[in-house]
Structures are given as structure tokens and as C-alpha cells.
Amino acid sequence: MTEVIRVDDFSFRYRDADRTTLKRVSFSVEQGSFFCIVGANGSGKSTLCNALVGLIPHYFVGKSRGSVRIEDRDVAASTIADLSRQVGLVFQNPFNQLSYTAGTVAEELAFGLGNHGVSRETMHAKVARVAALMHIEDLLDKNPLELSGGQVQRVALGSTLIMEPDILVLDECTAQLDPLGSEEIFDIVKRLNQEGITVVMVDHDMERVARCADQVMVLGAGRVRALGTPEEVFTDPDAEKWGIDIPDYVKLGRGLEDAGFGLSDLPVREDQAVGMIREALR
């Protein structure tokens, strides 16, 4: 498998900050995989997202050490515009992502293409394609500021996808949505991943992380606490000390084992839990 992200011994301290936000973080992400970053608030997850897309060091000033590589590029030595073809970030709050210069959703979607010398025809075609993908065709003439939170989140994701990045970085991008809206966004992300896009996702919903991640990385106080498959990470006896709410399925498995219901293994996903518990109750 090809590595598309390689973070090597990376540390970062924001200018004027009294502590280092990321401390000697190292990991790699394989092409086409679904990589989740979890951890308590303040553990460095968003900072790491910023480092992956070049906002660190090109927008946020601070002191860094180590390196971040996206495909063949060293992030520090590339421009954000160059990186935007390879990696796109969807923010936690979609309103932070709007250009605030576009009068319509169509212009908002096309905004990033403006820096890339794309012809008008190509731009229209790309806007139409992304609008269809995000189910926002009927919003194209609307003012982005008049949309609901869920609609803005679709536009934000669409304006990232229009750049056709190989890697999508999602920083708690469904935190502002209700469960239905959040699942809709999430289904789109899953489909994109199945079509080959590498996904890096920050999320607090551990059941969802366990359901879709190939690899999970736990950050705590800026350091990598754990890295592995959902099974490896969430069934680790120390996992509850990492500031995350491990999936209920693991807690349920442990409770049943303690009560003498021998399960074949500790479940991390719903389908595993149902299968193992049915077996144990038989």
C-alpha cells in the first residue's frame, strides 16, 4: 500500500502559547483508508488537521519541528493553493469555511477553483457535479448565509470536494448537525472513501469511529496515546484513561464477561455485539 500522509516527529507550539500543542507526533496514513483521530477537547486534534492541510505553518504562526508530508510534497515547502489539489479540510463550524464574498451557493462552491485558472465551462460542470453529489442542486442560487446549518455543512463539504482532493480531512464536521443531517453527510463521506478518497476524520462519536475506521489514533495532551485498528485501540485496558468515551459495545462486552457470559471476544461494533451476545445467550 502507498502512504499518502507521513507525519514524522512533528511538534508545534502556536505563537504566544504557553504550551506545546502537538508533541513529537508520528504516524502515516495509507491511500484509500479511513483514518480517525480521537481524543479529549484540547488534545491537539484540530491543530493536527491544520498541519495536514498546510494552514500550519502557512496561516497559523508558531514554532514547529519534524515534518508533515502529503503524497510527494513537504507541507512546509508547498503553498496552500498547491496542497488544495491534494488535501481538503472541512471545518467543525461550516460558517468558518464560507468565503463571505460569494453571493450564491454556486459562487461559493466555485470559489476555490478561482485560484486554479479553470475555464468557465469546466467550472460550471464541476459545480453541477458537486451540487448533485451533495444534493444541493436546488440551493445553487441561494445566499449561503441564509442556509440552515446542515445545508451550509453540505456546501462546505462541496466546496472542498470541488477541488477533487485525494485526501479529505474532516474536523468534527457533523458536530453542529442533528443525527439525521449528520448521517447524511457521513454517508456521502463513506461513499467517497469507497470510491478511493483517503479520509482523515476527527469525531467524538466512538461507535461511529469503530464502525468505519481502518485505523484509530488517540491524542492526549498533544501526544499519540494509541494507534491501531478500532479493535486494538478500544479494547485496550487503558482506553478509558485516554479521555474518550469508548464504544458502549466494549463496555457491554466487559459487563457480560464479568457476569459470566463468556463472549468469544470483546465487540467494538453493533453487528459484532449482536452476533457474539446471541451466541452467548444460546
Next chain:
Amino acid sequence: MRIDLEHLEYVYPHGHRALDGVNLTLEGDQPVALIGQNGAGKTTLAKHLNGILRPTNGRILIDGVDLATADTAQWARKVGYVFQNPDDQLFLDSVRKEFEFGPRQLGFDQDLIGRRMEQVAGLVGLADRLDDHPFDLSPTEKKFCAIGSVLMMDTGAVVFDEPTCGQDKAGNDRLAAIIARLRDQGRLCITISHDMKFVTRNFPRVMLMQHGRVLLDGSREEVFAREDVLKQAYVTPPPITRVARQVGLHGPVFTVSAFVDAARRARAGAGI
């Protein structure tokens, strides 16, 4: 504290009927969760409880007094409302000032404000941030600052609008502690939430809304037993409840220990 809503209707100026005849009574100290999809009318309902919105039709009685006859100051003593977005609520230049503002408006004396400040700051985890500007707080801390400034007013009822949004485990644990404290103090806590794990862990009573109406109102056991209605309102039960149902355990189950008990009964019943 007792709150009665009678035939409550609310139509927004642009014509959207957000509340379409809500009748309910909120009473006692058991925490109540208000659930349902966006647009169901939860926030509109909650904003009626402390007078941010006035009903188009119907009445709100607090301890038997019709709120239409009360002025805003009287109202503010009864029900505190914590906005979903703390930026809609915070406007002063220190956490301390935010905490002092409400009780000052209500005429609390400075000694009492000082004593409450200590308790509330500890409860919301901002004891060492009192002199900081709310802008310097993290999004989570801001949320707790907004909660603290409402708790300071010592109202008989408190409404939280989506308090878990963006919270991590520590934040959810702190919220659970605040909700338990309100209950222990005999104060009514009404919380809007989409997080069914959080709802079933912390709220013995649950109300489900859809299209401006209350579809279900009862104990969490009663509400989560109505799978058909939940499905129709796009509410997915929490993980443990879903697993229990799929493996055929009896009744809605919300905790690991309840699951274990139900599993033991199932095994005994099956003669294993």
C-alpha cells in the same frame, strides 16, 4: 415548580407553524429530556418557558400564574435558559462579570452573589478562569460559562439547549454532574438533546416532538418502548438499547447492568 402549557401554538412571522397545540405539564425535580429532529419545535418550545418567545395562542402557567400577566423580571426568576450557542448569550469582558450579571439584575446582594459564584464556578469547572475574557475560553469552556451564568440566578427551572454539542467525555461527565446537582436541589432541568446515550443515561423522563407537537411524553422506558413512533420521528435508540432489542431481550434496556440482568433472566427463562 410546576409549568403547564395549554394549547400552546406559535407561528413565526414568516408563517411557519413551529408549535401546533402543545399540552403538557412539567413538575417536580426529575430531569426531562426534549428530543426530536431539527425543526421539530424543541427550541421554540423551550424559548417560551422563559419568555424569549410569546405564544401566538394558548397559555403558559408557572406555579399557576399565567405568564401573560407577569413582567419579564418576574419571569427571569422562574426559568433560566441556556442558549445552544454561547456566543448568543455571553457579552461581558470577564467570566466573573457574566456570572454576576443575572443575579445583580434580580437584586441579589453581593454576599450571596459571592457565595454562589464559588459554588457555580466549581460546578462548571471555571473556578480558575473567573478573570478571563470569555473570548479566551475554548468552545467547551464558553458553553460552561453560559451554563454558569444561568445557574447563578438560582431559578426554579433551567433549560439547556443542546448542551452536549461538541463536548468530549469530560464535558459530558460534567454536564451529568450539573443535571444531578439541579435534581438534588429540587430544581427542574429541561434539556434539549440529540445524543440518545446522554439522554437515556441522565433523564428519567423523555418528551419526543415532531412537527410542533409532542408525540410521546413519559418515562424513558415508556418512550423507548415505542419503536414505531421513534422511527417515524427519526430517533435512533442508543447502542445498548439497540443491541438488547436485536438479541431479543425484554423491554428497553439502557445500561450495562440492566442488560446483564435482562440477559440473566432470558437465560434462566430459556432453561439454560
